[in-house]
Amino acid sequence: MADAGFFAAVRDGAGRSDDVALISGKRAWTYRELITSAEIFAGHLGRHPTTGLPVVVDVADAAVRAVVTLAADLAQLTVLHSDPGAPTDFGGLVVRDSATLPEPSEPPAVRTTDGGVELWTHTRAATHSLAGIPARSQIFLTSGSTGTPTGVVRPAATVLTDAHRIAAFMGYEQGLPGVVSTLAFHCYGFAYGIAAPLLHGTPIRHVPSRSIPSQLARAVREHGARTLVGLPFQFQLLAGTAAPLDFGELRMAVSSGAPLPPAAAGAITGRYDFALYNAYGSSETGALSAALSTGEQLPGEVGTPFPGVVPRLVPVDGVSGGGELQLRTDALAAGYTGTDGLLPLDFDGDWYRTGDLARIEDGGIRINGRLKNIINVAGKKVSPAEIERVLARHPAVTDVQVVAAPDDVRGQVPAARIVTSSGLTVAELLAWCQSRLAPHQMPRRVSFLDEIPRSAMGKPLKGPEPS
Incomplete structure (x- = not known):
């Protein structure tokens, strides 16, 4: 088997053989152990029928995910990263660990304990063709706000480019510890928590993605971490803690998936010495930028593009100021x-259409919402994100989502879904909006919810269309 991009890059990267690479669960993995396990499991993959099938990685342990991904790359196979909490029915050679064992009704599994990893594999009939997909690609499932998974194909070269870009931003370097509490099956979690640190010799401790702030603080202290990568809900919880927590020598924390509310960012930066960033990117583009979150940044600000990222704006009919980000x-x-x-x-030509509405000011990008979510109110285009920002500034509003609702006269109108911390009334909310929104931006329907449904990455999910 010929060496391949990701495997060879990790093997020949900054990590020294006997240095700790990843800590996951109760085990600390050295680079030697990761590479040896991957080489052995690559041989296992080579003995099973994989022609035209991806390796579906359905494991819960982040370090084991790294082993399987490295092995598949060495075996010149395509990998599909599956959410162990919601396994995909995508066909392929399915790999599971002890936490994701197949049900008795599923096909018999092949068990291997080679390389210190206990894995079970079985073949599931193909559902998608790999025609045109480069060998050694990694496929990440993304659902955005629809909840319907779509496989995004990232060739090995783009995975490596993205990882090096993230490492430069994070300051990943040999022996400098970090803590990651995110989703390793997601493009963001894999890039920040596995690919980038492995290439640059940064020992990373993985903790569960549902960890609360006190658990994160303890992991940071115990690991001597200088960097922390987490999810938006964790930082919102941190902003609401009664007393400051001890984060040891932490110098940088990064959140991604959904914007942090300014009040939460302000509460954190006013209480802690570490720098807090909100990262921007997607499974299609990889990491694009990151904005320092202080609570005083402009709405939608996502920072200056990373080196190698070139943005432009294309005007959108009916939308004043900015345009579609390409x-x-x-x-x-x-x-x-x-x-x-x-x-x-x-x-659009050779420009990728992100579907985001944005402005570019002094080199920095400000996101104003999604093009597909624009509400057409009697011919006037309304961005739900602009309305959400106004509603979110109300002291009693803790979460908000604005969607389009059908209207017999105007075609569509804004409908607001509100989570409140007190007995806020519709009349009070509309009075707040009166001087802050144009007439066509005013919510015409308001419903109060216990919570806004969100994806694991913190993005609001679309509920039933308001009537």
Whole structure:
């Protein structure tokens, strides 16, 4: 088997053989152990029928995910990262660890304990063709706000480019510890928590993605971590703690998936010495930028593009100021999975269409919402994100989502879903909006919820269309 991109890059990277690479669960893995386990499991993969099938990684342990991904790369196979909490039915050679064992009704599994890893594999009939998908690609499932998974195909070269870019931003270097509490099966979690640190010799301790602030603080102290990567809900919980927590020598924390509310960012930066960043990117583009979150930044501000990312704005009919954000980047995905093979991304010439509405001011990007979410109110285009920002500033509003609702007269109108910390009334909320929104931006329907449904990454999910 020939050496391949990701495996060879980790093997020949900054990590020294006997240095700790990843700590996951109760085990600390050295680089030697990761590489040896991957080499042995690659041989196991080579003895099973994998032609035309991806390796579906359905494991809970982050370090074991790294082993399987390295092995598949060495065996020149494509990997699909599955959420162990919601396994995909995507066909392929399914790999599970002890936490994700198959049910008795599933096909018999092949068990291997080679390399100190206990894994079970079985073959599931193909559902998607790998035609046109480069060998050794990694496929990440993304659902955005729809909840319907789509496979984003990232070739090995783009995975490596993205990882090096993230490492430069994070300051990952040999022997400098970090803590990661995110989703290793997601593009963001894999890049920040596995690929980038492995390439640059940064020992990373993985803790569960549902960890609360006190657990994060303890992990940071015990590991001597200088960096922390987490999810938006964790930082919102941290902002609401009664007393400051001890984060030891932490110098930098990063959140991604959904914007942090300004009040939460302000509460954290006013209480702690570490720098807090909100990262921006997608499975299609990889990491694009990161904004320092102080609570005083402009709404939608996501920072200056990383080196290698070139943005432009294309005007959108009916939308004043800014336009659709389009990009050129050397970390762009190859396309999407389809039943008959690779499907293309959405391009305007050679510019990738992000679907985000944005402004570019002094070199920095400000996101104003999604193009597909624009509400057409009697011919006037309304961005839900702009309304959400106004509603979110109300002292009693703790979470908000604005969607389009059908209207017999105007075609569509804004409908607000509100989570409140007190007995806020519709009349009080609309009075707050009166001087802050134009008439066509005013919510015409308001409903109060216990919570806004969100994905694991913190993005609001679309509920039933308001009537």
